[in-house]
Amino acid sequence: MSDDKNDDKTTLKVRPKLGLRPSGNQAGTVRQNFSHGRSKAVVVETKKRKFTRPEDRQADAAAPAAPEPKVEAKAPPQQRQAPAAAPQPRRPAVAKGGGGRLSSAEMEARARALEEAKARESVEREAAAQEAKRLAEEDAKREAERAEAERKAAEEAARLQAEAEAKAVVEEKRGGKRVDDVARKEAKAIDAPVEERSAGRQATPQRKETKARENEAARPAKPRADDNRRRSGKLTLNRALNDDEGRSRSLSSMRRRQEKARRGGQSSGPREKVMREVTVPETISVQDLAQRMAERAVDVVKLMMQQGQMLKPGDIIDADTAELIATEMGHTVKRVSESDIELGLHDVEDREEDMQSRPPVVTIMGHVDHGKTSLLDAIREANVVSGEAGGITQHIGAYQVEKDGQKITFIDTPGHAAFTAMRARGAEVTDIAILVVAADDSVMPQTIESINHAKAAGVPIIVAINKIDKPAADASKVRTELLQHEVFVESMGGEVLDVEVSATKKTNLDGLLEAILLQSELLDLKANPDRPAEGSVVEAQLDKGRGSVATVLVQAGTLRTGDIVVAGNEWGRVRALVDSTGEQLKEAGPSMPVELLGLSGTPQAGDRLAVVENEARAREISDYRQRLAREKQVARQAGSRGSLEQMMAQAQANQITEFPLLIKADVQGSAEAIIGALEKVGNDEVQVRVVHAGAGAITESDISLAEASNAAIIAFNVRANKQARDASEQNGTEIRYYNIIYDLVDDVKAAMSGLLSPEMRETFIGYAEILEVFNITKVGKVAGCRVTEGRVERGAGVRLLRDNVVIHTGKLKTLKRFKDEVSEVQSGQECGMAFENYEDIREKDVIECFTVEEVARSL
Numbered sequence: 001m002s003d004d005k006n007d008d009k010t011t012l013k014v015r016p017k018l019g020l021r022p023s024g025n026q027a028g029t030v031r032q033n034f035s036h037g038r039s040k041a042v043v044v045e046t047k048k049r050k051f052t053r054p055e056d057r058q059a060d061a062a063a064p065a066a067p068e069p070k071v072e073a074k075a076p077p078q079q080r081q082a083p084a085a086a087p088q089p090r091r092p093a094v095a096k097g098g099g100g101r102l103s104s105a106e107m108e109a110r111a112r113a114l115e116e117a118k119a120r121e122s123v124e125r126e127a128a129a130q131e132a133k134r135l136a137e138e139d140a141k142r143e144a145e146r147a148e149a150e151r152k153a154a155e156e157a158a159r160l161q162a163e164a165e166a167k168a169v170v171e172e173k174r175g176g177k178r179v180d181d182v183a184r185k186e187a188k189a190i191d192a193p194v195e196e197r198s199a200g201r202q203a204t205p206q207r208k209e210t211k212a213r214e215n216e217a218a219r220p221a222k223p224r225a226d227d228n229r230r231r232s233g234k235l236t237l238n239r240a241l242n243d244d245e246g247r248s249r250s251l252s253s254m255r256r257r258q259e260k261a262r263r264g265g266q267s268s269g270p271r272e273k274v275m276r277e278v279t280v281p282e283t284i285s286v287q288d289l290a291q292r293m294a295e296r297a298v299d300v301v302k303l304m305m306q307q308g309q310m311l312k313p314g315d316i317i318d319a320d321t322a323e324l325i326a327t328e329m330g331h332t333v334k335r336v337s338e339s340d341i342e343l344g345l346h347d348v349e350d351r352e353e354d355m356q357s358r359p360p361v362v363t364i365m366g367h368v369d370h371g372k373t374s375l376l377d378a379i380r381e382a383n384v385v386s387g388e389a390g391g392i393t394q395h396i397g398a399y400q401v402e403k404d405g406q407k408i409t410f411i412d413t414p415g416h417a418a419f420t421a422m423r424a425r426g427a428e429v430t431d432i433a434i435l436v437v438a439a440d441d442s443v444m445p446q447t448i449e450s451i452n453h454a455k456a457a458g459v460p461i462i463v464a465i466n467k468i469d470k471p472a473a474d475a476s477k478v479r480t481e482l483l484q485h486e487v488f489v490e491s492m493g494g495e496v497l498d499v500e501v502s503a504t505k506k507t508n509l510d511g512l513l514e515a516i517l518l519q520s521e522l523l524d525l526k527a528n529p530d531r532p533a534e535g536s537v538v539e540a541q542l543d544k545g546r547g548s549v550a551t552v553l554v555q556a557g558t559l560r561t562g563d564i565v566v567a568g569n570e571w572g573r574v575r576a577l578v579d580s581t582g583e584q585l586k587e588a589g590p591s592m593p594v595e596l597l598g599l600s601g602t603p604q605a606g607d608r609l610a611v612v613e614n615e616a617r618a619r620e621i622s623d624y625r626q627r628l629a630r631e632k633q634v635a636r637q638a639g640s641r642g643s644l645e646q647m648m649a650q651a652q653a654n655q656i657t658e659f660p661l662l663i664k665a666d667v668q669g670s671a672e673a674i675i676g677a678l679e680k681v682g683n684d685e686v687q688v689r690v691v692h693a694g695a696g697a698i699t700e701s702d703i704s705l706a707e708a709s710n711a712a713i714i715a716f717n718v719r720a721n722k723q724a725r726d727a728s729e730q731n732g733t734e735i736r737y738y739n740i741i742y743d744l745v746d747d748v749k750a751a752m753s754g755l756l757s758p759e760m761r762e763t764f765i766g767y768a769e770i771l772e773v774f775n776i777t778k779v780g781k782v783a784g785c786r787v788t789e790g791r792v793e794r795g796a797g798v799r800l801l802r803d804n805v806v807i808h809t810g811k812l813k814t815l816k817r818f819k820d821e822v823s824e825v826q827s828g829q830e831c832g833m834a835f836e837n838y839e840d841i842r843e844k845d846v847i848e849c850f851t852v853e854e855v856a857r858s859l
């Protein structure tokens with residue numbers, strides 16, 4: 001081929017040309033084409049061969065390597081080999097060429113040789129083209145197989161990831177550390193293959209490049225085998241065997257790769273960064289968060305460092321920070337809180353078509369001795385009253401009675417206390433309140449309280465005017481007096497049903513039951529009996545023989561023995577259900593009161609009860625609630641009680657437009673004046689709602705009503721008695737004391753507009769009772785006292801109380817113990833006290849001692 005000019009672009013083709021050429025070496029390029037449209041230009045040095053004599057030709061033949069073209073170092077070996085076949089046809093022509101002249105025979109021979117060479121060349125070209133086509137097909141097939149494997153593996157990875165995340169979310173809802181562990185594992189499973197993927201990602205371009213430069217050493221073994229195959233157009237037995245081997249190796253390696261990917265829980269799936277929905281609890285460690293995002297913890301630490309925060313992987317961060325990090329890294333966040341554990345436990349929505357009518361639940365309220373128990377007893381035709389100590393209702397019970405085939409559930413509560421306690425715990429069990437008013441006694445303070453309780457709960461009232469058998473009975477007086485408290489009975493043109501009854505004579509009891517059923521019809525009470533039960537604890541106690549016994553009112557669904565229930569902080573498996581007659585039941589439907597046995601501890605009245613799917617969930621919820629209760633207790637002890645400011649903050653957050661207050665004043669007149677002044681305070685957005693107002697000291701019942709209505713207590717010139725003070729401390733209800741109406745109104749106004757000036761927080765220090773009053777010349781009146789509670793301090797603020805009503809507020813002039821001026825006197829000790837600029841002190845008056853501190857308003 002040394003005499004050829006290789007400028008033809010055909011693969012492996014070197015076209016021989018006849019004719020005389022200038023002697024000497026000649027350089028040129030050969031364009032080589034490969035499969036997939038790739039080509040390569042190779043520099044070939046050509047050498048003009050001289051026509052020589054036979055003896056010269058022999059010399060030529062003795063040196064076969066000489067005609068080999070000089071190929072650039074980078075040129076593939078294939079290029080070097082391919083032209084080797086071409087010189088053959090030219091040999092005869094060269095052989096006959098002597099002295100530069102050719103005979104006709106020689107010319108013929110040369111022409112024939114030329115023809116043969118052409119034919120051979122075309123055959124070879126065809127074979128090479130076919131081989132190239134076959135290789136291209138094989139490549140395409142392999143490529144398709146690989147793509148298919150990758151797609152399957154990616155789907156598998158996506159599925160596993162979705163499962164892992166779903167699992168993490170479910171576990172997260174149930175709280176606890178387990179979640180983190182599971183999520184961590186899942187995240188790890190996802191994470192590892194991501195790295196594998198990225199390794200694969202790097203390998204691919206490399207492979208491509210290697211193919212392009214076939215002489216590079218980095219090329220993997222398999223493609224090299226392919227190249228060898230391509231180098232030759234011939235298909236030999238050996239090569240065919242090698243090919244098969246190559247193919248089977250390729251398939252099995254593919255299978256291995258798939259298998260590996262499956263084991264690893266993923267594959268060489270999508271190569272872009274995967275954006276995840278990251279579940280973020282209230283607190284999370286940096287490491288955990290990184291794993292949930294499938295990111296490296298060190299990257300998270302780096303990111304936080306850029307934000308100016310130094311963190312370690314083990315550090316715990318709050319949900320806000322975690323959200324910031326996750327969003328910064330391009331993930332979306334799903335916030336969950338510990339309380340999510342209770343999701344779906346209560347207030348599950350029922351479909352309208354599943355709802356069925358249920359009996360009404362009735363509570364009887366009223367003033368002491370107006371005949372509540374007698375009435376209930378008369379209705380039940382069972383003698384409960386005689387069994388009670390002193391005839392006073394001692395227990396809370398719940399019973400069901402039947403009238404014309406319709407059932408009515410009665411809850412017998414001692415006054416309104418249990419009623420409000422239940423409301424305070426969120427249990428809204430009562431559908432109808434029966435207000436018992438004795439016809440001979442008419443409306444009394446507890447009657448008014450009962451009205452306010454019912455109103456605050458939004459429960460309709462039915463007035464039962466009792467004891468009409470008594471000669472002094474005056475039903476119309478009762479009706480008129482009720483008008484003053486905004487209870488408009490039917491006979492006075494209102495909507496409240498009223499029934500005259502006699503509990504002892506059993507007069508008109510049917511009328512009362514009919515009124516209840518009528519009211520219940522108006523209320524259209526419904527519940528779905530075909531679902532896990534929900535209810536409220538009406539009463540609970542620890543019974544020596546039976547363990548924890550809770551009287552439960554089923555409110556929705558059906559409660560069955562064997563069910564696993566959570567009631568308040570307690571849980572248990574229902575061992576037995578007993579109805580009000582003492583009979584064992586298998587199940588209890590909506591509005592059915594039953595005694596429930598089997599709880600792990602004793603819940604509180606008003607605790608809500610729900611059936612859960614398994615013990616684990618019951619335990620988890622109960623653990624969570626117990627922890628919460630402990631934390632609440634600690635918070636209360638730390639003094640973080642509810643206040644007017646907090647109330648307002650809450651109101652603003654929840655966009656509440658009502659500002660509930662309970663007002664207690666020294667006289668009815670001041671209470672009314674305060675209500676009048678406060679009514680003017682409101683605007684379009686927020687209004688004062690007085691849940692109850694009255695004269696006299698603040699009692700426990702006021703605290704429970706305030707707690708149930710989420711109201712603050714405004715005390716005007718009155719104090720709370722000991723029980724009330726304890727109760728308010730316990731449940732965190734704020735009592736604000738005032739002695740000037742304008743201060744009171746200003747404070748409420750400020751709280752409502754959210755512009756509270758610094759709060760003057762008053763801390764109670766102690767009480768002292770005046771035993772004797774001495775009149776000392778020059779000094780004035782001095783009170784000989786005994787400290788009954790806490791201590792008394794000189795310089796502290798003092799109030800003079802007479803029957804729990806504030807008479808005077810001021811400062812102490814002297815505090816003496818046995819003639820000596822002292823700074824403080826402890827409980828149980830006696831001392832002498834005198835007020836600054838105030839002398840109207842009497843025996844039995846009480847001196848309240850307090851300190852005042854200014855607390856900056858924090859909303």
Ligand SMILES: Nc1nc2c(ncn2[C@@H]2O[C@H](COP(=O)(O)OP(=O)(O)OP(=O)(O)O)[C@@H](O)[C@H]2O)c(=O)[nH]1
Nearest residue numbers: 368369370371372373374391392393467502503504
């Ligand atoms: N004459 C008459 N006396 C009645 C009637 N109803 C109740 N009494 C009497 O009134 C007293 C008080 O009755 P209770 O049923 O204990 O009253 P209560 O409201 O349940 O009282 P507490 O449990 O203390 O809240 C009892 O002596 C009853 O006999 C009635 O309709 N007529």
